[in-house]
Amino acid sequence: MRGGLIGCGFFARNHLAAWRDLGVDMVLCDRDVGKAQALASEFGAPAVYGDAAPMIAAERLDFVDIVTTVESHRPLVELCAAARLPMVCQKPFAADLPDGRDMVMAARDAGVPLLVHENFRWQKPMLALSQVVGAGEIGTPSFARISFRHAFDIYRNQPYLATEPRLALVDVGVHVLDLARFFLGDVTRYYCRTQRLNPRVRGEDAANLLLDHSSGAVSSVEISFFSHLDPDPFPQTLVRVEGSEGTAELLPGYRLVVTRGGRSETHDVEPPVPAWGQRPWHLIQDSVVALQRHWLTCLRDGVEPRPSGADNLRTLELVYGAYDSAERGVALTTSLDEVRG
Ligand SMILES: NC(=O)c1ccc[n+]([C@@H]2O[C@H](COP(=O)([O-])OP(=O)(O)OC[C@H]3O[C@@H](n4cnc5c(N)ncnc54)[C@H](O)[C@@H]3O)[C@@H](O)[C@H]2O)c1
Known part of the structure; x- marks a missing residue:
């Protein structure tokens, strides 16, 4: 499995540590490419990008993990749906309900699963x-x-x-x-x-x-x-x-x-x-592993994620x-x- 992670800020480190535990290779993207490079050296990521579109064009990805803040979720979900890539998107999923509906429709029309990171x-x-x-x-x-x-x-x-x-x-x-x-x-x-x-x-x-x-x-x-x-x-x-x-x-x-x-x-x-991990964050860190494990099971079995x-x-x-x-x-x-x- 190879995934692409977009958004290498504060919370991405938890996602990357959990993907590593689950045996998934991740390529990284952040518009602040220095942040992506720093996490790539920490987690041994094979490639780094400053923009999601070239990453999606260049890599053969099984899914994308969107870990940016809410204002970028809609364009990124639409970009990934156009490339027919299954996706996990951090919360809050959408900036408003109409955006959320359009994002759900984009994934549905592309026939790809979409999990909201409600850990x-x-x-x-x-x-x-x-x-x-x-x-x-x-x-x-x-x-x-x-x-x-x-x-x-x-x-x-x-x-x-x-x-x-x-x-x-x-x-x-x-x-x-x-x-x-x-x-x-x-x-x-x-x-x-x-x-x-x-x-x-x-x-x-x-x-x-x-x-x-x-x-x-x-x-x-x-x-x-x-x-x-x-x-x-x-x-x-x-x-x-x-x-x-x-x-x-x-x-x-x-x-x-x-x-x-x-x-x-x-x-x-x-x-x-x-x-x-470490206390008291283990509650959250363990839940990220559990959610991401659930995602891999859903991808394997073709089951709707929760x-x-x-x-x-x-x-x-x-x-x-x-x-x-x-x-x-x-x-x-x-x-x-x-x-x-
Ligand atoms: N589920 C949880 O327990 C939990 C906990 C903390 C944060 N979060 C959520 O995770 C998301 C990220 O939070 P954070 O604290 O890591 O934010 P952050 O600001 O530290 O990191 C976001 C990163 O995304 C990058 N970015 C933004 N738009 C981009 C784009 N279009 N392409 C590439 N990179 C882009 C920014 O440069 C930044 O490095 C938020 O939506 C937040 O609510 C969830």
Whole structure:
């Protein structure tokens, strides 16, 4: 397998270490070619490009991994679709819903699979919780609380976040809303409040949403980048799912507590630390390996990746609609059929 990675910035190192673990050779591209060269010497990449089009023309690639920020996703997805290349695209998948729909159609028309890099649902604790819920251990789910609250300095590694006019929903809302849909299924109605708490930051750095799911379940989704906690759970997302027969809860310290019939069992769901990784990043690093392994299986077996671009449009509808809900102070209804495209 040979892939082409576009965008050699902060997060690309995790992708490249995971591709190396999975035995995939990657050629690299960044419009700042010095960044591509630096990662190429670190990871032994066979070739480096300053532009995606010549890379695609010159290389025989099995797929492309897009690790740039959102404004470049649409042109890059369209370029790769025109070359009939399967692709993985980082989150947020699209800058708005119409762009997202066009990107999904471009891949669909080209007949190539498209995986959105929504790695939170591939985190080991999330997979363990989904297994408990899916196996019916807590009965029929009626409520979930999904909480990503911390005060870790995310602006140090990703300085561009501090100046984004739209922050928490676009950056992490995509992940936690994907989790809400992962655990409880599609959303029919939603209401959002946003807050700007950290004076150093331009966009909203906290958001709270209430979601109605088509199953009848309700979820509460909380994001904050300015919650002073001790211990700070970053980068863990804490989740509780309540059902007709019990409750399953992900707690700090990677504990999964399953309660039913008045008794609780605690499981250790801490992910392994990759040989190239370190705590506390191992949660994210292991999830990147899991997502990329899933992609290789999908390519081999011709199976739709999870979440596909089409699936992710339903999450994006919530993310961008949430700004409208917050601004107007109203609950909104989703347009599932229209979004399905
Ligand atoms: N899934 C996660 O857990 C996670 C974590 C961090 C970042 N991300 C996402 O990953 C993406 C990248 O984030 P980052 O922090 O690495 O950003 P970054 O700015 O550090 O790196 C992006 C790189 O892409 C390059 N680039 C941009 N447009 C290009 C183009 N058209 N052709 C070639 N190169 C181009 C830039 O020069 C830059 O080096 C973002 O969308 C971010 O939201 C995801």
